[in-house]
Amino acid sequence: MANLNIVPFVSVDNMMKLVLHLGPARVMTEIARYIEEDFRRWESFDKTPRIASHSEVGVIELMPTSDGRMYGFKYVNGHPKNTKEGLQTVTAFGLLAEVDTGYPVLLTEMTILTALRTAAMSALAASHLAPKDAARMAMIGNGAQAEFQALAFQAICGISEVRLYDIDPTATAKCARNLAGSGLRVTACASAEEAMEGAAIITTCTADKQLATILTDNMVGPGVHINAVGGDCPGKTELHRDILLRSAIFVEYPPQTRIEGEIQQLDPDHPVTELWQVITGQAQGRMDSRQITLFDSVGFAIEDFSALRYVHDQLRTLPYSEPLDMIADPDDPRDLYGMLLRAEAKAA
Amino acid sequence: MANLNIVPFVSVDNMMKLVLHLGPARVMTEIARYIEEDFRRWESFDKTPRIASHSEVGVIELMPTSDGRMYGFKYVNGHPKNTKEGLQTVTAFGLLAEVDTGYPVLLTEMTILTALRTAAMSALAASHLAPKDAARMAMIGNGAQAEFQALAFQAICGISEVRLYDIDPTATAKCARNLAGSGLRVTACASAEEAMEGAAIITTCTADKQLATILTDNMVGPGVHINAVGGDCPGKTELHRDILLRSAIFVEYPPQTRIEGEIQQLDPDHPVTELWQVITGQAQGRMDSRQITLFDSVGFAIEDFSALRYVHDQLRTLPYSEPLDMIADPDDPRDLYGMLLRAEAKAA
Numbered sequence: 001m002a003n004l005n006i007v008p009f010v011s012v013d014n015m016m017k018l019v020l021h022l023g024p025a026r027v028m029t030e031i032a033r034y035i036e037e038d039f040r041r042w043e044s045f046d047k048t049p050r051i052a053s054h055s056e057v058g059v060i061e062l063m064p065t066s067d068g069r070m071y072g073f074k075y076v077n078g079h080p081k082n083t084k085e086g087l088q089t090v091t092a093f094g095l096l097a098e099v100d101t102g103y104p105v106l107l108t109e110m111t112i113l114t115a116l117r118t119a120a121m122s123a124l125a126a127s128h129l130a131p132k133d134a135a136r137m138a139m140i141g142n143g144a145q146a147e148f149q150a151l152a153f154q155a156i157c158g159i160s161e162v163r164l165y166d167i168d169p170t171a172t173a174k175c176a177r178n179l180a181g182s183g184l185r186v187t188a189c190a191s192a193e194e195a196m197e198g199a200a201i202i203t204t205c206t207a208d209k210q211l212a213t214i215l216t217d218n219m220v221g222p223g224v225h226i227n228a229v230g231g232d233c234p235g236k237t238e239l240h241r242d243i244l245l246r247s248a249i250f251v252e253y254p255p256q257t258r259i260e261g262e263i264q265q266l267d268p269d270h271p272v273t274e275l276w277q278v279i280t281g282q283a284q285g286r287m288d289s290r291q292i293t294l295f296d297s298v299g300f301a302i303e304d305f306s307a308l309r310y311v312h313d314q315l316r317t318l319p320y321s322e323p324l325d326m327i328a329d330p331d332d333p334r335d336l337y338g339m340l341l342r343a344e345a346k347a348a
Numbered sequence: 349m350a351n352l353n354i355v356p357f358v359s360v361d362n363m364m365k366l367v368l369h370l371g372p373a374r375v376m377t378e379i380a381r382y383i384e385e386d387f388r389r390w391e392s393f394d395k396t397p398r399i400a401s402h403s404e405v406g407v408i409e410l411m412p413t414s415d416g417r418m419y420g421f422k423y424v425n426g427h428p429k430n431t432k433e434g435l436q437t438v439t440a441f442g443l444l445a446e447v448d449t450g451y452p453v454l455l456t457e458m459t460i461l462t463a464l465r466t467a468a469m470s471a472l473a474a475s476h477l478a479p480k481d482a483a484r485m486a487m488i489g490n491g492a493q494a495e496f497q498a499l500a501f502q503a504i505c506g507i508s509e510v511r512l513y514d515i516d517p518t519a520t521a522k523c524a525r526n527l528a529g530s531g532l533r534v535t536a537c538a539s540a541e542e543a544m545e546g547a548a549i550i551t552t553c554t555a556d557k558q559l560a561t562i563l564t565d566n567m568v569g570p571g572v573h574i575n576a577v578g579g580d581c582p583g584k585t586e587l588h589r590d591i592l593l594r595s596a597i598f599v600e601y602p603p604q605t606r607i608e609g610e611i612q613q614l615d616p617d618h619p620v621t622e623l624w625q626v627i628t629g630q631a632q633g634r635m636d637s638r639q640i641t642l643f644d645s646v647g648f649a650i651e652d653f654s655a656l657r658y659v660h661d662q663l664r665t666l667p668y669s670e671p672l673d674m675i676a677d678p679d680d681p682r683d684l685y686g687m688l689l690r691a692e693a694k695a696a
Binding site for chain 2: 004005009011012013015016017019020024046048051053055057058059060062064066068071073075077078079082083085086087088089091093095097099100101102103104109111112115142143144145146147148171174177178324325326327328329330332333334335336337338339340341343344347
């Protein structure tokens with residue numbers, strides 16, 4: 001077997017090339033399809049809440065999962081204070097491996113890929129939960145995730161308009177500028193209330209670590225779909241508790257969402273619906289046109305698995321990886337030390 | 349800040365160059381010192397048993413830890429059947445990151461590095477537990493780890509002789525050949541009993557998944573130190589239970605060793621001594637010359653952390669890494685999507 005030592009690596013540069021080659025809309029649409037496929041076989045996955053290492057300023061997490069054939073994990077940090085230092089709040093990379101051998105088959109940057117899969121997941125959820133013919137989305141929080149959300153909802157849910165609001169007007173201006181060529185009608189708004197005017201979908205995507213109340217109860221009318229994305233962790237919420245009590249709540253993986261999501265504000269036995277059951281038809285999505293639906297997004301390992309699987313499949317035909325000499329591969333597997341000796345002899 | 353996107357990567361090739369440049373004996377001696385330093389501040393580490401994903405043929409594990417300043421984890425698989433397919437039983441890579449930012453600072457192969465740190469750990473334990481002036485070691489199991497063990501015990505404990513035995517004579521021949529220039533007196537033996545003749549230290553390092561009994565009670569005389577390395581997992585042991593009952597048992601991290609180590613054969617409350625307490629002087633090591641001491645080695649995340657820290661420190665002065673474009677680094681951290689647009693404009 002040749003090149004057992006090599007693991008294909010997708011750098012940030014190659015991930016950008018891959019996304020630009022296919023187009024972000026197509027990539028997010030296809031990742032949503034991969035997520036949907038994996039959610040349909042939810043019960044075949046190993047599931048565990050993420051393994052977090054908390055510090056005073058942030059968190060570093062490992063998110064592993066496996067479908068019995070492939071194993072994937074993501075390394076991801078969350079450091080809200082990083083932005084002020086010119087660093088990303090969230091950076092990530094991920095790995096896919098064969099369960100049968102334990103050998104890695106893909107290492108990839110996942111900062112961009114996480115942004116894509118998060119937006120794909122939100123739009124996939126909304127395609128089951130949002131009012132039919134929703135055309136207008138309020139986008140509250142216009143940071144790194146905002147454009148991805150807007151474009152995923154355009155591609156997957158068919159929205160035609162986004163209304164932007166951020167406490168920092170320069171973030172809104174950045175977002176509006178980046179979406180200028182998208183075909184979306186984009187309106188910069190001066191308040192969250194203004195952004196929500198006539199919106200059938202409300203996406204909140206802010207990054208404060210403190211308990212915040214981006215939306216209060218009186219701001220939310222009947223029939224809307226709320227897509228609460230925010231940078232999730234214990235102590236971090238975006239919605240007033242009263243909104244939650246009026247909403248039908250949909251989550252990815254309850255044991256994780258109860259710790260990290262909006263529903264950390266509710267009783268631990270408050271009823272929620274698992275999104276995979278909506279996708280398989282075992283549970284109902286939106287009931288009627290006056291119901292408030294809420295996707296309490298926190299991001300789950302299976303979505304990263306789907307995204308890794310997607311990138312791995314793309315590399316069958318696309319050249320956007322480089323070989324990484326990551327696995328020691330002695331001719332005789334028991335002769336690891338001999339590999340060192342032969343390298344020494346060769347160098348001499 | 350320049351090059352925020354870059355993570356230094358140590359390939360297999362560069363790890364070999366680093367080890368050959370410094371010499372394996374020096375590397376293992378220095379890693380043992382790093383482990384000793386970290387064991388002395390044991391209580392300052394986040395400790396969690398490894399996170400394992402088991403399948404019928406093997407296991408894939410993540411082993412994270414943090415000292416509050418740095419965070420490290422290792423990816424490692426264990427697939428005993430791999431050898432028959434020309435693959436490594438164990439392959440690994442690891443990462444070191446800053447707790448303050450969550451940004452990775454080192455990605456490295458860890459198959460070779462794990463072999464080095466495992467042997468360094470064994471020799472460090474033996475330096476506290478083995479009889480004084482132990483000169484002869486029996487080495488039962490002559491696979492990928494064997495030479496590293498022999499050389500670490502030579503460098504750190506001052507042994508001058510190894511007696512080799514493996515059920516596969518070609519493994520013994522391979523090991524003897526690789527150790528020919530080491531300065532150790534090397535004897536190939538036809539049985540475990542023969543290998544153990546006059547040995548003050550007995551190292552077992554076999555890789556069967558089944559419950560095996562490499563050593564039976566009558567084979568082990570008073571006063572020896574047993575270094576039970578084996579490929580550890582639930583259901584995998586090397587020593588007869590009666591040996592354990594006669595031994596003073598030393599372990600790395602009891603919650604993990606009780607699941608994976610030799611002591612899985614004993615009652616869950618069977619007394620064991622934590623090695624870090626021996627190193628700090630809080631607990632006694634060897635009591636007298638007739639005591640049988642047993643290091644029930646399973647490998648713990650802090651040892652990998654020490655090894656990662658060592659490699660990271662070496663890269664301050666040695667050139668054995670390459671830059672990996674792994675972290676998305678937009679000029680404005682909130683403008684991840686704009687980074688894509690600018691890459692597109694640049695390519696056009």
